[in-house]
Amino acid sequence: MHAATLAQRAGLSPEQLRATTERRTPLSSAWPPRHAALLHAVDELHDTARLSQPAWDALRVHYEDAQLLELLVLTGWYRTISYLANGLLIEEEPWGARFPAP
Secondary structure, three states, X not given: OHHHHHOOOOOOOXXXXXXXXXXXXXXXXXXXXXXXXXXXHHHHHHHHOOOOHHHHHHHHOOOOHHHHHHHHHHHHHHHHHHHHHHHOOOOOOOOOOOOOOO
């Protein structure tokens, strides 16, 4: 939904939007360092439900503590929404952008 409605307004290029669906090491050069640190942290939270010290260190170079707290709350909120949407078998919006097939 967000890709379809907000990506263009946020200034995301098609390459950046595609890069959000792929795990790369290192992350795509499409991202500035502050965004690469953020995307890495989100992937780490998704995989382990925690952040390693290197992930914290990379984030603290670019973000304030209040922003990092908001990151944790926001990622948890989106996880909760996905549990609800998937658990209740809510149909996807027909106009929404789809992730590429794995």
